[in-house]
Amino acid sequence: MTDPANASTPAFEETADFINRIRERIATVVVGQEVVVERLLISLFTGGHILLQGVPGVAKTLLASVLSRALDLEFSRVQFTIDLLPSDILGSEILDRRTNEFRTHKGPIFTNLLLADEINRAAPKVQSALLEAMQERKITIGNTTYTLPAPFLVIATQNPVEQAGTFELPEAQLDRFMLLHRLDYPSPEDERELLRRNARLGVRRAEKGAIVQTEFDTIDSKPVGTDAEIVAAMEAVNGVHVSETFIAHVVELVNRTRNHPAVELGGSPRAGISLIKSSRARALVHGRSYVVPEDLFALAEDVVLHRMRLKYEALADGLTGHDVLEEMLATMGATPSVLIPHVAPRTGTNHTSAPNAAQSVSGA
């Protein structure tokens, strides 16, 4: 997968090997879902957070679990419910009866990888507490501020179908998630393989009885990477080159979301930043040392869509955010840019060569 012409440095090759090991480990447990794995790695390497939206039973929890074990990361899971309190996630001060002093009880957020399951079922106060911690990466309990461990990645999930008794995340809070990936059902071929593997699972003896094995039991506890390799991958992401042309593409797309007649709220500057960061990580995952338009087109839905809000009239006409974004992407290049005027036709002189475009752009 690595393009040798583009990624010739030893550090880059080591990172590519590290990524391949993670992919292979996840593939032993999760069938298909290569795109989700790629998005998880992008989130991990860029320090962004990811919201997975999909129906139950598409291996969201399994993915988070296998990723944490593959990288030897601490993993916590919180099932969000209506009666959850912020202190249930962040922690609290409790009175120690023996010493008559308060001591801090750290909540499950003090981990490397937090799975916030069905985040839209919690009250807005709890959502705000989590999202603030995601942004600040610091928690204040009592009078003491604690820094969250590094790396810190939140994988939140929400069910798009059941909306009764839920609190939809507003756009301003959705903006805190760098990616919102919409999980789909596996392809028929992947689903057949999934069923075959599940059929091979047996039972595990425990005490006097036995427990039916699940896919979680098949996860190899031996990690395939270290903290140092994660850090190296994060540094490699920052070394991926971003050309001025690519930045122009990003600005063009974000501006189209702001100027589209069907869109009430377009992408924020954070959307552009997230596009650049995630594109760099995707380029690294695909073995490139520079970003290309394919990265932008592949990530646009996950990065931009949850930051857009359609107008009421567009919704009444039956449009969806996906439709509008696809139209924007499809017409990029086909309709005049929203940023530059159309180039007037002219007769140019023939040149057999042109200066390198990338010579004039700043390195990443």
Place this chain on the structure above:
Amino acid sequence: MTAAARRAAPLPLGPGRARVVGTLLAGLTLFVSTGFATNGRLPQDTSATSELVSPTVGAAAWLRDFVLPGGELEPAPVTLDTELIVRIAEVRAHGDAFRYDLSFYGLAPGTYDLRDYVRRVDGSTTADLPALPVTIRSVLAPGQVRPHRPLEREPPSVGGYRLLVGLACVAWVAGLVVILRSGKKSDEEAAAAARPQTVADRLQPLVERARAGTLSQAERADLELTLIAFWRERLALGSSGAARALATLREHPEAGPLLRRLEEWLHRPDPPETTDLDVLLQPYRNVAAEALPALGTSSEARV
């Protein structure tokens, strides 16, 4: 009849006596009613005329059958500075002189000589006229503030109301025509602007400028996206998602190499020393506009 009534009763008069009495009565009438008259008596004595009592400011006084020597007289032209206005109602010949019925009124208090406010019809001098002093009295107390001098104004416009209404109608119709014509023109311009721009329209100038090495950074980005749009339309990938379409293009035997070479030129930090854009973009120099549908109106590209 009382004694007073007897004193006021008219006496039988002869022709000469009646004339004298008439003159006295006329003078009395002038004095009382701000009028003044003489009955055909030529004022030879200027001291007698200076005794004539004149009216107050703005009140007219009359001189009837007033005989003045010399040629016929007429009022002198009036200016803004004229303070005594003389009007001659009737002129009759009287031997080698003329008999006048004239009136005058003053605009400011003071003593004036009527000679200064008349002139000969034949333009000869009026020096042979006797002095004709008149006094214009003021009923106001001394020291009253005089009104401002009348402002000189432009002469009234030519034409009047009907001409003004006519011109307004013409202007209204002309304005309506201009508005209708400009609206029609803007519709035509809007229709021209709404004409969908084909990919060829956009691609050709970009290719020419790329080969000339004069593309700006924004235009380089535009060139890349336009070429992607060109191939997406040519391979009819409009119904595919944009990401999937681009992935398909990168695997296409003709489009793939072009896009990869462009990516190397535009995005690699260490691109090849020179990129032969002349060869790379040669197939896109003469893309016929009619060969491609307008992508902007493609049903597949629209939501």
